[in-house]
Amino acid sequence: MQSMNISLPDPMKEFVDGQISSGRYSSVSEYMRELIREDEKRKAQDQLEKLLLEGLRGEATPLTSDDLQVIRQEALAKLKARKVAR
Numbered sequence: 160m161q162s163m164n165i166s167l168p169d170p171m172k173e174f175v176d177g178q179i180s181s182g183r184y185s186s187v188s189e190y191m192r193e194l195i196r197e198d199e200k201r202k203a204q205d206q207l208e209k210l211l212l213e214g215l216r217g218e219a220t221p222l223t224s225d226d227l228q229v230i231r232q233e234a235l236a237k238l239k240a241r242k243v244a245r
Contacts, residue, residue, distance in 0.1 A: 165191075 167175065175187055184190040 175190060178184055178190050179187060184193065
């Protein structure tokens with residue numbers, strides 16, 4: 160794991176220290192990792208919404224059984240990849 164140093168103004172440092180002393184996080188590193196994970200989720204959600212809106216603006220085509228088969232295969236591949244990553 161890599162280390163990273165950050166500089167914070169005093170009010171931000173006090174806020175982070177308060178989050179640690181509240182007991183929800185055991186360290187500053189744990190708190191920062193949680194913030195980064197939440198930011199990643201938010202960005203992924205924004206991207207999904209963007210793509211969905213693009214899809215809604217696009218030309219509609221009927222969903223075929225071939226389309227469903229491709230969707231199933233992609234979903235199964237992603238599930239297998241998740242299981243391997245764990």
